[in-house]
Amino acid sequence: MCLGIPARLVRLDGDAPLGTAEVAGVRRSVSTALCPEAAVGDWVLVHVGFALARIDEDEALRTLELLESMGAG
């Protein structure tokens, strides 16, 4: 239910808080009212047709680096 799908924002529609997000090659309209700072090319988390948050790529990399360090020592 609280599923969020990572999608890349490929278009923003002028004034309306709407855009187009692409998930695995499939494009659909999303509202960007909940993350107005998102720009074309950004990764966002899409839930029930709304971009809920911008996904911070640097933080994702940091988490992966931390994961890689676990159990290695």
Add this chain to the structure above:
Amino acid sequence: MRFVDEFRSRELADGLRAELEHLVEPDESIRLMEVCGGHTHTIYRHGLTDLVPPGLEFLHGPGCPVCVIPMGRVDDAIWLAAQPGVLFTTFGDMLRVPGRRGSLLEAKAKGADVRMVYSPRDALELARRNPDRHVVFFAVGFETTSPSTALTVLEAEADDVQNFSVFCNHVTIAPPLRAILETSGVRIDGFIAPGHVSAVAGTRPYDFIAEEYGKPVVVSAFEPLDILQSAVMLVRQLHEGRAEVENQYTRVVRRDGNPYAFAALERVFTLRETFEWRGLGEIEQSAFRLRDELARFDAEQRFAVPGLRVPDRKACQCGQVLVGAIRPWECKVFGTACTPEKPLGTCMVSSEGACAAYYAYGRGKVPA
């Protein structure tokens, strides 16, 4: 898929397993409650219960919105769907939830106009395209979902859409957690908190768990590596005698949550005095209704919804599953009278319900 596949790596999972085996002593018993049904689904789908050391146990919590809807509200939804001129819209998850006399899907088979939508925006679009019908949207979900309903109501208001209303069942995450800590008698050592609820609500709603109950909390993302990492963080807190709210899902979750979502919620909703939860009973200030000034978009104001209280079927033990008191396979009717094809209780309906997830991925491996 980006941000998904990387967090499913087998090699990294092996590292995390080694770390947990190193941390958890053989004679320890650590019980972590994953609050969100999405986490429950990942845990069973990826077999994490078999991956973690025997001293570590996952308890499944109340964070599946489909599961916590009481039967009376399902009956109210079916009643609404049967009203003349109503076009009733719902997320797919709710279609098969059993009411006292069948589900929305069965009501559809009997002639009610029930349609599955992916987004509340789709429900509003149906209202625009069907001006001679009244479109009701069955709004369910925690903080992840309620801002979407709020923004859709605001859009309906801005466009003066006359034939659209919301049957609001939105709930909030903190009150049921407090209820479980206060009343269930179940020993929980730490909480894996829901990542997408927290993308909206931030991490502050869980502060009371650390401060008042002295239990650690880690807000977690949804892939198997995320959940294993959250388990490592919780075990470390426990061993170091810390009780803090930590954030594993830093790529999405901010401490203060999403300010645009808060603003939309504030404009549209107000807290109900009390709301009934399956398995937990009445919980004060745990759910939203529409503000009085938006009453024309409130299905409960526009229609004389019966609002009956209906007790669960006697054989159904969803209530105990939802607070972690029993595991799915310990329910008397699990897999016999209650199956995903013919569910008796809500936990067997949604793929995020603990029973449905265990039925799909864990059967035949009933732990001792």
